[in-house]
Every structure is written in C-alpha cells, then in structure tokens.
Amino acid sequence: MQRSEQLEIPILDTMYVTDILTDDNRVFGAYGFDINDGTRYLIHADAVILAAGGHNRIWRRTSSRRDENTGDSFRLAVEAGARLRDPELVQFHPSGIIEPEHAAGTLISEAARGEGGILRNALGERFMERYDPERMELSTRDRVALAAYTEIQEGRGTENGGVWLDVSHLPRHTIMERLPRVYQTMIEVQMLDITREAVEIAPTAHYSMGGVWVNPEDHSTDVDGLYAIGEASSGLHGANRLGGNSLIELLVYGRIVGQAAAAYSANLPAQTRSTDAIDAARGELDRLLAADGAENVRALQRAIRNMMTDHAGVVRSEEGLREGLRKLDAIEARMADLGIHPDIAGFQDLAHAYDLKSSALAARATLEAALERRETRGAHNRSDYPEMDPDLQVNLVWSPDTGVTREAIDPIPEEISELIREVSVEGKLVE
Ligand SMILES: Cc1cc2nc3c(=O)[nH]c(=O)nc-3n(C[C@H](O)[C@H](O)[C@H](O)COP(=O)(O)OP(=O)(O)OC[C@H]3O[C@@H](n4cnc5c(N)ncnc54)[C@H](O)[C@@H]3O)c2cc1C
Structure with missing residues (x-):
C-alpha cells in the first residue's frame, strides 16, 4: 500500500466492484460503486488483476474479516467468462x-x-x-x-x-x-x-485452495486481460496448503502477474469497449437499488452459511451435499424477492446484496465439485469415500454452463521433483 502511494497509483479504497467489463472475451475495465455515498465508478483498463480473496465466509464459522471472502472473485470471474477450479478444496x-x-x-x-x-x-x-x-x-x-x-x-x-x-x-x-x-x-x-x-x-x-482457473505460468485466465492472484486463484496449493505459504505466494506471484499484465497491456494494439456490457452492469445496480421485496439480504447470507456448514463442512457425504443443493435452490428462489435499503450510513446493504449473489454462486460450485470428488484428498473429507482415488488426481473445473469437468494435471518436471527431493533431504523444507 505504501509503495503504491509512493508511486502515486490511485487507490479507490471505498469502491465495491460489481462487474468486470468485457467485450468479446476481452477485458476493458471494471464497474462498481462507493460504499459510503453510492457514487458510480466506471474504470477503463486493458488488464484486470483479480485479488478479491477466496470464499471461506460462505461457512458459518470463518477466520476471515467480516464481509470479506464471500466468493466475489468467483462471481466476478465467472460472469466475465472465466471458469473455476477445485472450489471444493477448502482448508x-x-x-x-x-x-x-x-x-x-x-x-x-x-x-x-x-x-x-x-x-x-x-x-x-x-x-x-x-x-x-x-x-x-x-x-x-x-x-x-x-x-x-x-x-x-x-x-x-x-x-x-x-x-x-x-x-x-x-x-x-x-x-x-x-x-x-x-x-x-x-x-x-x-x-x-x-x-x-x-x-x-x-x-x-x-483458506480457499480452489478459485478462478488460471494458467500456472502467469495466472492469466480464460478471458483475455483478466488475471487472478492469491486466494482468488487456484492450483498452487493442491488439495491442502501448508501454513505460511500464502503470503509468499502473494509476493512471488504479485511480481509475475504484475509483469504479465503490464506486458499484455503494452502489446495490446487497441482497446474495444462494449456499451452493452456497461449498460448491463449499470442496469443490474439500478434494479437492485429499486428492489423492495420481503427477503432480507443478511438473513439469506446466514441461510447459505448455515447450509454450507451443515452439508459441506469438514466432512462431506453424497446425501448431505445433495441436501445442500436442494436447500440452495430454495434460497436462490427467495433471492428473487430481495429488499435493499441503503440509508444515511451508506450503501452497505447494496454491497451485501452483491456478496449474497457471489456466495450463492460460490456455494453451488463448491457443492457440485464436492459431490463429484468422490474420494478423500487433502482437506476434502468424504465419509462415504474415505480413501484417495488415483483416478481423481485431477483438477475439477466448474462453470455454470458445463458443470464439473475433469482436467488432467501436468506431471511435475523431473528437475523440479529433484530439487524438492534435495531440499527435503537437507531438511530445509519448512513443513
Ligand atoms: C487470521 C489469519 C492469519 C493468517 N496467517 C497467515 C500466515 O501467517 N502466513 C500466511 O502465509 N498466510 C496467512 N493467512 C492467510 C493469508 O492471510 C491469506 O491467504 C491472504 O491474505 C490472502 O490474500 P488475498 O490478497 O488473496 O485476499 P484477501 O487478503 O482476502 O484480500 C481480498 C481483498 O479484496 C477486497 N474485495 C473483495 N471483494 C471485493 C469487491 N467486490 N470490491 C472491492 N474489493 C473487494 C477485500 O475487501 C480484501 O481487501 C492468514 C489468514 C488469516 C485469516
């Protein structure tokens, strides 16, 4: 933060991002509003690095700060056209x-x-x-x-x-x-x-090991110009992250992704924009602001968190996950009748409504992938499949259109395996 300030990079600390803007599968910016006074923001950008965290606040008990990690990265990326990977892998x-x-x-x-x-x-x-x-x-x-x-x-x-x-x-x-x-x-x-x-x-x-599908080289996504890092991204920590590795990942990939995004922007011949995409983002915000239904946003957030705790917590089962999906259908039906009421204290209620949409999407992806991972691996425990299944040594990739599909994991190059063996033998591996 201090370095950004030194470099005079503008920081919009109170902006809530509602949409990543794309045209023909290419990023051209982001849309959002100020949580204090409701001012709308339309930001044009060649590249966007999504660093909006994971989804562990969709459980009732979470170590995250209040109102954060509600799966915003998941929804923003998916609505922009990206896919998710291994959302069921949560520590x-x-x-x-x-x-x-x-x-x-x-x-x-x-x-x-x-x-x-x-x-x-x-x-x-x-x-x-x-x-x-x-x-x-x-x-x-x-x-x-x-x-x-x-x-x-x-x-x-x-x-x-x-x-x-x-x-x-x-x-x-x-x-x-x-x-x-x-x-x-x-x-x-x-x-x-x-x-x-x-x-x-x-x-x-x-901690969310799963997240937005990224290319391991530079953390680019399926959408041109969209990158993801940290808990928003996926793949680096397998099925169970070692304690202490997250901040190191952010430092290392902060540099790699920053350089990749800057290079992408420098090589972009022109930026095209879509008024349809901007109108859609603005229209959704207007629609939510006018919503005067009987359902309370906070109550529905709680319903999702209770459901995820009961049916997709530390230990999961086929029956429990299916019951979770049934409850999620009912919660989503209630979401059609939201009442949203910003007041003199600010536009938090509107932010909570977007958080709710993100939580519902993240919950569906998690439940569907957890159902499909019929094994116990890392932090994912299935009471009905207590062993690891070698056939499931794959990534589970999710999108709303395709549901869950399997993706092979590239073998670790021999020179890297060798390096890991060496540092392990020398006892330098932290955990
Ligand atoms: C108590 C605790 C202790 C930990 N200790 C360690 C440790 O010792 N070592 C270690 O390596 N890791 C540790 N971790 C894990 C590590 O802190 C996190 O994995 C890491 O901070 C994740 O960083 P991030 O940038 O991906 O996401 P976050 O830190 O979650 O940041 C996401 C940011 O995006 C913002 N955001 C989200 N949605 C929106 C939106 N729609 N619009 C605008 N902004 C948005 C949020 O407000 C937040 O500021 C710890 C975590 C916790 C909770």
Whole structure:
C-alpha cells in the first residue's frame, strides 16, 4: 500500500466492484460503486488483476474479516467468462472461537498448540490420543480439525458445539511472551483470561485452495486481460496448503502477474469497449437499488452459511451435499424477492446484496465439485469415500454452463521433483 502511494497509483479504497467489463472475451475495465455515498465508478483498463480473496465466509464459522471472502472473485470471474477450479478444496483451521456470534471463527493461532496447549473434549479426555498418539496436539492442521470435528459430531463436544483448548497450565510469562495476541484477543472478545481458563473452539473455514482457473505460468485466465492472484486463484496449493505459504505466494506471484499484465497491456494494439456490457452492469445496480421485496439480504447470507456448514463442512457425504443443493435452490428462489435499503450510513446493504449473489454462486460450485470428488484428498473429507482415488488426481473445473469437468494435471518436471527431493533431504523444507 505504501509503495503504491509512493508511486502515486490511485487507490479507490471505498469502491465495491460489481462487474468486470468485457467485450468479446476481452477485458476493458471494471464497474462498481462507493460504499459510503453510492457514487458510480466506471474504470477503463486493458488488464484486470483479480485479488478479491477466496470464499471461506460462505461457512458459518470463518477466520476471515467480516464481509470479506464471500466468493466475489468467483462471481466476478465467472460472469466475465472465466471458469473455476477445485472450489471444493477448502482448508478448515482447527481453532476458531465460537462466541460471540459476530466473531465466530476468529482464529486462535496454532502457536497456542505449539507452545504446549492441550485439547480436551467435554468429557475432559485428551482426544488427540485417539487420532495421532505420537504428535498429539502438534499433529497437522487438517488432522486436528478432523479430530475436533469428529469429537463434536459424535456427541463429546461442549454444549456450544466445540472442544476445549487449554494453555492455563503454562507459566504466565510464557503466555504473555509467546501468545500475547491470543491473550489480548480473548480478553477483547470474551473477557476471558487464557492464563486461567480454557478457550472453547471449533474448526473454522480458513483458506480457499480452489478459485478462478488460471494458467500456472502467469495466472492469466480464460478471458483475455483478466488475471487472478492469491486466494482468488487456484492450483498452487493442491488439495491442502501448508501454513505460511500464502503470503509468499502473494509476493512471488504479485511480481509475475504484475509483469504479465503490464506486458499484455503494452502489446495490446487497441482497446474495444462494449456499451452493452456497461449498460448491463449499470442496469443490474439500478434494479437492485429499486428492489423492495420481503427477503432480507443478511438473513439469506446466514441461510447459505448455515447450509454450507451443515452439508459441506469438514466432512462431506453424497446425501448431505445433495441436501445442500436442494436447500440452495430454495434460497436462490427467495433471492428473487430481495429488499435493499441503503440509508444515511451508506450503501452497505447494496454491497451485501452483491456478496449474497457471489456466495450463492460460490456455494453451488463448491457443492457440485464436492459431490463429484468422490474420494478423500487433502482437506476434502468424504465419509462415504474415505480413501484417495488415483483416478481423481485431477483438477475439477466448474462453470455454470458445463458443470464439473475433469482436467488432467501436468506431471511435475523431473528437475523440479529433484530439487524438492534435495531440499527435503537437507531438511530445509519448512513443513
Ligand atoms: C487470521 C489469519 C492469519 C493468517 N496467517 C497467515 C500466515 O501467517 N502466513 C500466511 O502465509 N498466510 C496467512 N493467512 C492467510 C493469508 O492471510 C491469506 O491467504 C491472504 O491474505 C490472502 O490474500 P488475498 O490478497 O488473496 O485476499 P484477501 O487478503 O482476502 O484480500 C481480498 C481483498 O479484496 C477486497 N474485495 C473483495 N471483494 C471485493 C469487491 N467486490 N470490491 C472491492 N474489493 C473487494 C477485500 O475487501 C480484501 O481487501 C492468514 C489468514 C488469516 C485469516
């Protein structure tokens, strides 16, 4: 941000992007409005880099900030003509807080387990003994999340549907020196002192491995001039991202994608625009602003988040996913009767309506792909298919028109496999 300011790159901090504008499968800009005063923006651009995050706020508990990661990247890209890849691959972090509801899912750092935190179920059992007796609480993120989920599902969870994470046996100075943010967060959100009491936690949706289909070389998409990066993109982290790899990815691909987009723009002989595309974006915004139906946007967002938690959470099944799709049909039918009411405080209600549209699209893609991935792989657990299926070592690519299709994954070039083997042997691989 500071570097952008130094370079005098304009930053529109309060603009909500509603549409990526295209003409004949080529980007020519973006459309949106100011969330404070409703001013419309029409931006012309040769290239657009989509960096609008993932879709983990379509679950009830999420580590994301409020009103972010509602799948905007997914909808913006798909409506522009791009496809999605592996939307079902979502990482659940084991330790999100449960209360208060508006902060549900806020992360308790894994450092709490790393420093010696102990996990117990409502019966007081140290349940990791059942799942990973060697590593116990230091087991991997996905195994701990699955273990906590299983305890809760099998009736050994707390009244609020969680398990206990306890660091109160650690010396107070260790907590204050090594876990100051966890201490501070818990005081702020629950007035709970972790040096004395255990924290009630449950798995929380944390990271979207899937996202917009991109070319691995430069993260270009199916649409000329449209690029995606970070949680908006897909492919780099396979079925389960290693902790810590996301910010590195952003730095590395920030450079690669920035250079690719600049080169694309420099080589573009001319930019064509489409008044139809602009009219469609403007028309949809006008239509939503005039919507005066009986359905509340926030209530429908909650309905999607509940449905995804119940039917596409840490563990999925054919029956549950199909039930999820049935519920989604009903929610989408209700979306035809929205009431949207900007007020003196701003145009947030309009932004929530677009978030809702994005969430519904992201939920459908996720449910359909999760149904098709009839195996357990990485962060995707199917109770009815508990093993990995070699035939499904593929990417699942989704679009509203084609549904889910399979795409082969290129083999890793030998020199790169060799490099990975070398650094692993030397023990330099972080995780
Ligand atoms: C609590 C927590 C701790 C983490 N710790 C680590 C760590 O230690 N190491 C690590 O590597 N990773 C970590 N991660 C993951 C990492 O932070 C994220 O993967 C990364 O920030 C994703 O960056 P992004 O730019 O893709 O998306 P985001 O950071 O989600 O940014 C997306 C941006 O797009 C904006 N946006 C979305 N839709 C619209 C729209 N329609 N119009 C306008 N703007 C829009 C949002 O407001 C947001 O500013 C952590 C994540 C969390 C939640």
